Amino acid sequence: MVKVSRDARRGVKYAVSARVTAFAVAGAVAAGSVLSTVPVFAQSFQFSNVVIEGNNRVDSGTILNYAEIPQGASISGGGLNDAYQRLVNSGLFETVSIEPQGGTLVISVEEWPVVNRISIEGNDRLDDEQLLPLIQSQSRRIYDPAQAEQDAATLTQAYEESGRLGARITPRIIDRGNDLVDLVFEVSEGGVVEIERVSFVGNSSFSDGRLRRVLDTKQAGPLRQLIQRDTFIGDRLEFDKQLLTDFYRSRGYVDFEILSVNSEFSRERNAFFVTFNVREGQSYEFGEVSATSSLPGIDAQDYLNVTRTRRGQTYSPSSVENDVARMERLAIRRGMTFVRATPQVTRNDRAQTLDINYELERGPRVFVERIDIEGNQTTLDRVIRREFDTVEGDPFNPRQIRASAERIRALGYFKNADVETREGSSPEQVIVDVDVEEQPTGNLSFGGSYSVDDGPGVAISFAERNFLGRGQSLRFQVATGTDSSNSVISFVEPYFLGRDLEAGINVFYRVAEEDDDDYNTEVLGFSPSLEFPIGENTRLGLNYRLSRDRLYNVSEDSSPILQAEEGTLISSSVGYSLSYDTRRTGLNPNAGVLLRFNQDFAGLGGDNKYVKTTATAIAQRLVMNEEVTLRATLEGGALHMIDGDSRVTDRFFLSGNDLRGFEGRGTGPRDLGTENQDALGGNFYTAARFEAEFPLGTPEEYGFSGGVFLDAGSVWGLDNTDGAEGEVDDGFALRSSIGVSLFWDTAIGPLQLNLAKPIKKEEYDEEQVFNLTIATQF
Known part of the structure; x- marks a missing residue:
């Protein structure tokens, strides 16, 4: 007999055991063999009939399809074990038993119960509305213990992101009879692990206080119960490192380096001490700024004239990037595609200057095949596509794609926005993949206000920055004071007629008692309006x-x-x-x-x-x-x-x-x-x-x-x-x-x-x- 079973509901795992049938054992003994020396997989079986027992909801035909056991053909013990594994991996059964009985194969199963209700108990800091959407297990579906464990890990991660590193989530089931169970996630939240101090080592040009204002992570202060940025989140430190690097590089510190970031747990295990060990280096200025080209029909001086960087200005990578963008836009306006402006930097350590030469050269002939957008459930595709200066069929420009990715993130509609490229149907084609994760964009607020002129008042406001997923802004506000009231309804379409043309309308009503x-x-x-750019900053x-x-x-x-x-x-x-x-x-x-x-x-x-x-x-x-x-x-x-x-x-x-x-x-x-x-x-x-x-x-x-x-x-x-x-x-x-x-x-x-x-x-x-x-x- 080959018989295997599993009881995951009680957390007990049974190893697969194999036993030879009674007549095989008798034959082996009669031959003077030792049982342990007889390979199970050498035994073969042949069945003319298959009997399935214990199934209530799962059809017998479905079980036979999973088992894939041929009737009338020979099958080895290893084949029976494979059939068992397929049935177990289907996730439909709590226990599975396969037993040959002469020419009949008996398959006995015990089905997983159905989840009646899913609930979370013991949560206080994070409410059900925040946690339940993270759970993949569903009521009225078959209970899956592996999925329940994964859901518990997801909920634990949500607590870690809120600074509660000691949170523990335990999935439990409650038998309700009639093959129904309630799935309950028991939560032990633990305390918030705060950042007691953020300090720096190696900084001389900027004080600790100035650098702390750069970071997204904040120290715990008197409003620690309201300000969530003072909780310790390990992933945020990587973002802080990038913010700190950008801060120094934009001020000419080209050699700036973060040597290490140390996070020490306090003795009481309720706070972290974070230390950034940095090497500042020296601040550099722009030296000579020039442009060269070997391409026919391109006058380098014309392209140099559109740059904004000048000798003596503090070096900044963003200034160089902006100059590159201006040069490449000029080439496009003149009908010259695939022209790239490559900055070549010559360093003068004695004078602490960086000479920049923009080499105008022909880039690879690569085109954008298509732009694929995923993850947007509410936001329309066109809201994301309009942030691209590039459309399908245009020459591929990595700088433009990076700039488009930054504009998408700056919209504030998405929690995460990843923009990546991959090879298309040919080496000359590129596919741009945009993967976004949406976040709430509306808010309703009730509050009080105070003005020395108007006295105390009450304010009610509603704002939606991505109205109906169209990227439009809708705002309604009512504010009342002792001697005045003010009501405003405003609507803004940032891309009217599909162009960089902001159209809006305000409806207002104001009453005031003066003097x-x-x-x-x-x-x-009411007041309708239009606004559009006529220059880079105008x-x-x-x-x-x-x-x-x-x-x-x-x-x-x-x-x-x-x-x-x-x-x-x-x-x-x-x-x-x-x-x-x-x-x-x-x-x-x-x-x-x-x-x-x-x-x-x-x-x-x-x-x-x-x-x-x-x-x-x-x-x-x-x-x-x-x-x-x-x-x-x-x-x-x-x-x-x-x-x-x-x-x-x-x-x-x-x-x-x-x-x-x-x-x-x-x-x-x-x-x-x-x-x-x-x-x-x-x-x-x-x-x-x-x-x-x-x-x-x-x-x-x-x-x-x-x-x-x-x-x-x-x-x-x-x-x-x-x-x-x-x-x-x-x-x-x-x-x-x-x-x-x-x-x-x-x-x-x-x-x-x-x-x-x-x-x-x-x-x-x-x-x-x-x-x-x-x-x-x-």
Whole structure:
């Protein structure tokens, strides 16, 4: 008899045993043989009938198909063992027994039970909604112990990624009768293993604090229960190493090297101490930048003219990569395919410079056969394909593929995005494989807000960055304060008509009670817009705005100017905006400039006719080994009425953030002859803000930094100066203030607390010494 069985439900594994049939044993004994010397596989069997026992759900024909035992033909003991293995590997049976009985083969099976329900018990930090989608075992399917063990390993890995290295997951089954079981994953979460300290050895050009801000891994701080980046995840250290290397290389440290990364477990086994051992080397600058070519029809000087790197600039690989891209784009525009710009670097250690020569040469004639996209369940293929400058049939350019991969990752739609290439149907063809893993792109938030100007409020917002998988953005927000409410619905299509043309529309409704209920304003309208690039760092936007502007409930004690403006007007305007931004594509990683110019022309229908112009210039630079941030902002605006007088809903005001030390609407033209001396706003304004931000010496994980600032500005000019008793002051009067700031990077956003002292003001100005805002990032 050949008989084998397994009981995996109890965790017991039985070895395969083989025994010769009774008549074979008797024959062997009669021949004087020893049983152990008789090879089982030498025995052959022949069956005229096969009997199957114990199967309830699995059809007998299916079992015969798995066994593959021929009827009427001879089969060895080894063949029976192979049949047994096939039945066991089918995953359908808990135990299998194969027993020859004369000319009949009896196959006895015990089927695995069916999973009735799957549950997770003992989990607290990760809820069922996070864990259940990771489980591959399914209810109403046959129980598979191997799959249950794999599911337990997957859940354990999820806990490790959240910093709980001590988590243990045990799969158990509960017999419910009638061949049904419940599959339960028992969870022992253990504690979070945090990173108590991140330190560096070998760094002299940059402090530990500056380098810690580069890493994605953070030290454990007071908000350790909310901030998940302070938990220890081994895989994240590899990403941190790349971030640290990119940081140094972009600042000219071409010899930078991470010698080792040590992760030491604390004695209490609840924290890690991570140490990066680095070798900085020296910072290099660009030396001579040149271009050469032996290709006919190519003037190297023309290609050199499109480069942006110059002698004396700090060396950066991204600057070289951008120059290569500019040269190759120029070749494509001139109809010259397969031209490659290969940078050749000559090192001058004495002068600490790197000479760059771009060799223009003919690359291999390889074409893109096709682009295959996998893993996107919600996001449409075209959303991913439009990030490629290359389409099927185009010449293959590895640099363009790498740039496309970075753009796909930058979308924020995917947890992982891998872009790889492989040979196509011929050596001259390449297939681009894109494998993505989607992540949630929407959020719904409820919260409170506080503004010194508007007081406490409630905010509700919904945002979806990948609406219906089309790459579109949809946002809905309602914010209410003590004296105001603001509702906005916005929709943006970033690739309108399949081009790099951003189309959007905003619908807005705002109500505000101004100047202690002296008057109310209400604005309802919508504004469609288009925006597109006209240069590497320059974009042009076009917009239209239609709104109903209402001024009502003007107090009898308010200025006659406001009383004359009371009522409802329709404003219809077209405008444009021109922006120049080097914050992400500039040659200097420590400096950036943002320039913006806007003009709106009202009078295309409606009641208002004016030209409104605003301009903003912002510059930022990191100094003192990037420990101190210097920032300067200059802005101004002018409102020119074509017909009639300007209105308070159209004029300019300075808020408490524009001119710290003063209340919102606390400066500017006023009717001094009225009891409440209303702020009237002005047709012109200007403001300048100069500030420095620096570390306070507190642990970086606390998120504190300090700052000092100097603000100056003014609002002036009215069309109608017929106030009460003729005492309207609308002249230019510069206001200024100085102060200190405390920046706090919290889990709810960056907070900025300002303490300001006006140093130049008018007697009627309204001061505001303390100001709390949500800081904006330049």
